[in-house]
Amino acid sequence: MTARTVTLLDVARAxxxxxxxxxxxxxxxxxxAEATRDRVREVAEQLGYRPNSAARRLRRASTGAIGLYLPQxxxxxxxxxxxxxxxxxxxxxxxLDVVLLGSAAGAHGPLASxxxxxxxxxPELGDPAVPELLDAGVPxxxxxxxxxxxxxxxxxxxxxxxxxxxxxxxxxxxxxxKSPALLAPEATSSWAQALRTAAASxxxxxxxxxxxxxxxFAATPAEAGDRTRALLAADPAVDAVICAPDGAAPGVLRAxxxxxxxxxxxxxxxSCVDGVAARSCDPPITAIDLRPAEYGRACADLLGDVLxxxxxxxxxxxxxxLLETRASTGSGGxxxxxxxxxx
Numbered sequence: 146m147t148a149r150t151v152t153l154l155d156v157a158r159a160x161x162x163x164x165x166x167x168x169x170x171x172x173x174x175x176x177x178a179e180a181t182r183d184r185v186r187e188v189a190e191q192l193g194y195r196p197n198s199a200a201r202r203l204r205r206a207s208t209g210a211i212g213l214y215l216p217q218x219x220x221x222x223x224x225x226x227x228x229x230x231x232x233x234x235x236x237x238x239x240x241l242d243v244v245l246l247g248s249a250a251g252a253h254g255p256l257a258s259x260x261x262x263x264x265x266x267x268p269e270l271g272d273p274a275v276p277e278l279l280d281a282g283v284p285x286x287x288x289x290x291x292x293x294x295x296x297x298x299x300x301x302x303x304x305x306x307x308x309x310x311x312x313x314x315x316x317x318x319x320x321x322x323k324s325p326a327l328l329a330p331e332a333t334s335s336w337a338q339a340l341r342t343a344a345a346s347x348x349x350x351x352x353x354x355x356x357x358x359x360x361x362f363a364a365t366p367a368e369a370g371d372r373t374r375a376l377l378a379a380d381p382a383v384d385a386v387i388c389a390p391d392g393a394a395p396g397v398l399r400a401x402x403x404x405x406x407x408x409x410x411x412x413x414x415x416s417c418v419d420g421v422a423a424r425s426c427d428p429p430i431t432a433i434d435l436r437p438a439e440y441g442r443a444c445a446d447l448l449g450d451v452l453x454x455x456x457x458x459x460x461x462x463x464x465x466x467l468l469e470t471r472a473s474t475g476s477g478g479x480x481x482x483x484x485x486x487x488x
Contacts, residue, residue: 150195151192151193151194151195152194153167153168153171153194155192155194156171156185156188156189156192156194157185159188159191159192160181160184160185160188162181162185166181166185167185167189170182170185170186171185171186171189171194208259208260208261209240209241209242209261210241210242210243210244210259210260210261211236211241211242211243211244211260211261211262211263211264211445211448211452212243212244212245212246212259212260212262212263212264212278213229213232213233213243213244213245213246213263213264213266214246214263214264214265214266214274214275214278215228215229215245215266215267216266216267216269216272216334216362216363217247217272217274218361218362218363219267219362219363219391221363222363222391222392222420223391223392223420223421223422224391224392224418224420224435224437225266225391225437227437227438227441228266228288228437228438228440228441228444229243229245229441230438230441231437231438231439231440231441231442231445232264232441232442232444232445233441233445234438234441234442235441235442235445235446235449236445236448236449239445239449241261241445241449243445244259244260246263246274246278260283261283261284261452262283262284262285262286262448262451262452263278263281263283263284263285263286263448264285264286264287264288264444264445264448265278265279265285265286265287265288265291265299266287266288266289266444267288267289267334267335267336268287268289268291268292268293268334269333269334269362270292270293270333270334271333275291275293276293276295279291279295279296279297279299280296280297284300284448284451284452284458285297285299285300286299286300286301286302286444286445286447286448286451287299287300287301287302288301288302288440288441288444289301289302289303289304289306289334289335289336290303290335290461291335292332292333292334292335292338297458298458298459299458299459300447300448300451300456300457300458300459300460300461300462301447301460301461301462302440302443302444302447302461302462302463302464303335303461303462303463303464304336304435304440304463304464304465304466305339305463305466306335306336306339306340306343306417307339307340307342307343307346308343309417309433309435309466309468310327310339310340310343310344310347310387310417311343311346311347312433312468313387313415313417313431313433313468314343314344314347314351314355314387315347316415316431316468316470316474317385317387317413317415317474318351318353320413320474320475320476321384321413321475322384322385322413323353323382323384324353324354324356324380324382324383324384324385325353325355325356325383325384325385325386325387325413326355326356326357326358326376326380326383326385326386326387327340327341327344327355327356327357327358327386327387327389328358328359328360328364328369328372328373328376328386328387328388328389328390328393328397329341329344329357329358329359329360329389329417330359330360330361330362330364330389330390331359331362333362334362337362337389340389340417341357344357356376356380356383358372358375358376359372360372360388360389360390360393361390362390363390363391364388364390364393364396365392365393365396366392366393366394366395366396366399366422367396368393368396369388369390369393369394369396369397369400370396370397370399370400371396371400373386373396373397373400373401374400374404377400377401377404377406384411384412384413385412385413385414385415385474386401386412386413386414386415387414387415387416387417388414388415388416388417389416389417389418390417390418391416391418391420391422392418392420392422392423393416394414394415394416394422394423394426394430394432395422395423395426395430397414398414398426398430398473401414408428408473409428409472409473409474409475410475413431413473413474413475414430414431414473414474415430415431415432415473415474416430416431416432416433417432417433418432418433418435419432419433419434419435419469420432423471424471426473428471428472428473429471429472429473430471430473431468431469431470431471431473431474431476432468432469432471433466433467433468433469434466434467434468434469435464435466436464436465436466436467439464440464443462443464447460447462
């Protein structure tokens with residue numbers, strides 16, 4: 146025999162409130178005391194109540210879908226795929242479908258008629274789709290802030306990327322590096338801007354030059370290797386390289402090894418983004434774990450809260466990162482430094 150579906154009226158009766166109060170408490174709307182809201186949500190969870198997402202969409206005249214926009218040069222990267230999976234998983238828990246948007250996002254009619262809100266990840270200056278998305282007429286959550294002008298302040302989930310690079314520089318310096326270098330994209334995203342600013346600040350504070358060389362936002366291992374060879378030819382004193390783009394650090398490893406450097410010995414290597422490529426190298430590469438699946442969930446969670454009225458537009462939430470130290474910086478194997486952001 147099939148168990149009867151728990152209804153909103155069941156929740157209201159069990160919590161001792163009216164049906165409208167129960168609805169407001171669960172959806173974050175109306176004027177409901179915090180204690181009442183907590184009690185209703187606790188009762189709903191105990192009873193196993195699941196809202197009828199189809200009926201809710203009809204009442205709100207919504208589409209039941211959100212759009213996800215990723216940097217067009219980076220969709221092949223492990224980081225963004227894991228982020229997308231996390232966002233989809235969290236959206237599904239809210240009864241929302243996720244539409245992956247291409248660069249011509251508005252080419253098939255107004256986005257406001259097709260999605261309830263948007264996730265725009267690592268928005269870059271120079272990407273012509275981004276201003277259109279931010280002005281699409283629906284709530285927007287960005288993964289990292291947009292460095293250009295925006296018609297309305299979008300909600301955002303941000304990492305302290307300056308702190309994560311400083312942690313990497315502190316780490317390689319503590320392991321003996323005296324002449325570190327950074328391979329980073331041009332400052333067209335908040336992420337890249339933070340890395341370059343942090344490198345300059347760390348250099349000034351420690352009175353240690355940090356050589357900064359430009360690589361593409363989604364640099365391949367070959368491109369990172371080419372830049373490393375040029376860097377070491379121009380400045381043989383460089384004894385540590387921090388490579389920003391996801392998946393590019395193995396190219397630095399191959400180039401340094403071919404030049405006779407001992408990675409993890411007289412030459413230290415780290416990455417600003419962790420992933421399969423960094424973990425599977427020999428030696429494994431020290432990296433910042435940005436926890437992309439959790440980051441995607443956090444972005445979708447914030448958008449869900451904005452859509453439900455539980456968070457105002459312009460809300461900014463912080464996402465934590467973890468420094469994973471490995472043999473490429475002479476750390477003796479996998480481990481984790483106690484360095485986290487957002488604390």
